[in-house]
Amino acid sequence: MTIARRHMLGWGGGLIAAISLSGRDVWAQEVVEIRMQGRADGSHVWFDPIGVLIKPGQTVRWINLNPGNSHTTTAYHPANFGRPLRIPEAAKSWASDYLLPDESFSVIFTKQGVYDYYCIPHEHAGMVGRIIVGKPESHGGWMEPVTASRGLPDEALEAFPTVEEIMAKRIVRQV
Amino acid sequence: MKKLLLVSALTLSGSLCAMAAQEVAKSPPAAPYQQVSKLVKLPDFLPGMGQLFVDPATLPAGPFLAYDHDGRLVSTIYMLPTKDLNPDKSFADLAAPGGNVDHVDVYYNAGHPGVEEPHVHVVLWHVTAADEASVAK
Numbered sequence: 001m002t003i004a005r006r007h008m009l010g011w012g013g014g015l016i017a018a019i020s021l022s023g024r025d026v027w028a029q030e031v032v033e034i035r036m037q038g039r040a041d042g043s044h045v046w047f048d049p050i051g052v053l054i055k056p057g058q059t060v061r062w063i064n065l066n067p068g069n070s071h072t073t074t075a076y077h078p079a080n081f082g083r084p085l086r087i088p089e090a091a092k093s094w095a096s097d098y099l100l101p102d103e104s105f106s107v108i109f110t111k112q113g114v115y116d117y118y119c120i121p122h123e124h125a126g127m128v129g130r131i132i133v134g135k136p137e138s139h140g141g142w143m144e145p146v147t148a149s150r151g152l153p154d155e156a157l158e159a160f161p162t163v164e165e166i167m168a169k170r171i172v173r174q175v
Numbered sequence: 176m177k178k179l180l181l182v183s184a185l186t187l188s189g190s191l192c193a194m195a196a197q198e199v200a201k202s203p204p205a206a207p208y209q210q211v212s213k214l215v216k217l218p219d220f221l222p223g224m225g226q227l228f229v230d231p232a233t234l235p236a237g238p239f240l241a242y243d244h245d246g247r248l249v250s251t252i253y254m255l256p257t258k259d260l261n262p263d264k265s266f267a268d269l270a271a272p273g274g275n276v277d278h279v280d281v282y283y284n285a286g287h288p289g290v291e292e293p294h295v296h297v298v299l300w301h302v303t304a305a306d307e308a309s310v311a312k
Contacts, residue, residue: 040223042284042296067312068221070288098216098288124292125285 029058031106034129036064036071036099036119045069045122047129051161051172056110056134062096063104070098071127072120073105076148084148088113109133114163118156126159132166199272202246204228211239215288225249225310235290236266240273241298243309248273250310253297254290257283273301 032054038045045066054060062073076086077093087093088111096105098120109115112134119127149157161172198205211227212219220226225241239252251273255266280298284290300307 038285041282042287043282045285068218068223070216070218100216101218121286121288121291127285 031059038066050174051166053132053170061106064099086116126155128156202242251299256294
């Protein structure tokens, strides 16, 4: 996995087309966009889409479209505050730090498997997401990482879309 | 004589409150208040709230002082973690330096840098409901 850190204000306009609702389009696009969003009063926050299936080598770009809040995309990995490993063992961790409105952060995913991540200030509000890369072998132990739930709040554990749903739809939206 | 003393005390108290309200009426308020966006990574101006200042020693409850684009104090906000709203905890004697209150809003917030847990916003508006538009965006 390669990480490309891009904290660029105002980057979110027309350079890259926003993700569409079609799973086929997600598979075809080189860059998949995940929006960090929230209600105006801060009562609800979320990643959109919350689950996505991509190909090895595809880039995921998170962008904060919430004008009144800051968000992070942070891998569940021991390198990040000792959190449990919920990404493939061979993959590198990532942590965007806080993104202000219109700032973005990108990661290129190369290793097949399931990747779970969260937003630091909103994990307890269930702001988490899941990315599946490739078509992992059914008997390769690739599901093991996502069973590590130590220290995860119930709100986060309940929010993850299932692997089966993501594999079937390619893209899972929460809203 | 006692009556006179009581009147004097009330007058003095009212004057002190008025003085306190004057001191925070315009942005920036004096120390120990600090700009929230310089303490944690948050937008400088929060739509629906305004520009926030807080004494870090009073986190997470506050009070947070919120100003509009013209530097006018529009509200005093308290942020009370929902996990602390239980039989064993309470919030007492929170400072209220903003003076007169026109109306109050109470609503749930999922969290943000500075108060990274679900909490309740208690907003004492010092302006009319119509004037809330000055911090709408």
